[in-house]
Each structure stands twice: as structure tokens, then as C-alpha cells.
Amino acid sequence: MSDAERAAEVLTRLRELHPEARVELDHDNPLQLLIATILSAQSTDRRVNLVTPELFKKYPDAAALAGADQSELEEDLRSTGFFRQKAKNVIACCERIVEEHGGSVPEDMDDLTALPGVGRKTANVVRAVAFGLPGITVDTHCKRLSQRLGFTEQNDPVKIEHEVGSLFPPTVWADVSRLFVWHGRYTCKARTPLCAECNLQDLCPWFRDQVD
């Protein structure tokens, strides 16, 4: 079986195993998803979801966030960790969205990654989930699973994005991201992967190495 055939089979099985897989950051529009993803760095989706309902009520659009008082926003974001840097980035990011994009989150990768606090991972989440555009989201879970499945030996997220992306047609990249992140988070865990609950054992070089 070629890597591409194995990749296709992995995707089929992950779809069967995790029909509930989804992006867990609560949001109603692209801006809310962008801000929630920025806040999720070094935090958990659950923690962010506790903060964002009040946050988005208080600051309903990019202009409101761009005009936020820095110290007040820091307090609003405190429980998500790294709140000073996050507040600074959120304000600067929304200023740029207002000044250069008329208050709407841009779709273009270069425009997104030019926003303060927005890296490729965040940009890919927004592009795939909010706009339905092709993008592989390489977070810690996707990276670990891709390595264990032998789809990459790279550590650099951009190289992983390209190597994993090359195994799948772009039309399914959003699905790959959603399912790899979910499977990595809940089954192929970092310290103790739940291989007994995984339907990829016969496709997984990492598992084979453990039992050999």
C-alpha cells in the first residue's frame, strides 16, 4: 500500500471513528473564530469557551476590540494565560482588520498571517472552518499523529503541512485537520496513546514498532 493509499484509508477510518469531530472553539463568525484561536494558545478550548461569550458580548466587532482599553482587555483575558501579550495582539490584529480590511477578517493566507498574533496554524483554522478553504492545521496533536503514522519525519509545522497535504487532495484538507486534531487529542494521546481503542493499528508504524 502506498502512503497515499494508506492516507486515504486512515481518513476513511477516522471519519467512521469520530463522526462527532469538530473545532471545539465556540464561535458565530470568522472574527470570533480568529480571536478564540488566538486566545487558545497555551490554553485549552474549554477555558477559552468560558471567556468568549462575555468577551464577544462586550466587544461585538473588530472596531470594538480595536478600541478596547488594553488593561481592561487584559483583565477580560486573564484566565486564558499570557493575557498581556494576547490583549496586545488582539487589539493590534483588530486595528489592522479595521484599517486594511474594512472590519472583515481576510481570507487570503498572506493577509491573515500579516495580522499581529496570527501564525499559519491560526490562519489555516480560520480559512478551513470559517471560509471552507483548503488548509492543514498542524497543531501539537496533528503533528504527533502524522509522525506516528509515518506521514512525516519533520518537526517544522510548515514542512509537516506540506508533506501531509501532499498525501491528500485539497478538497479533504479541512477534514484531515479536524480529524487528526481530534484523534490526536482524544485517542492518540501524547504520553499514553489509546491504541486499544484505535482502528488504525494495522496502518500505524508506531504501533507496529511497539508490538514487534
Ligand code: SF4
Ligand atoms: S495505533 Fe496507537 S499510535 Fe497508532 S494512531 Fe492509533 S492510537 Fe496512535
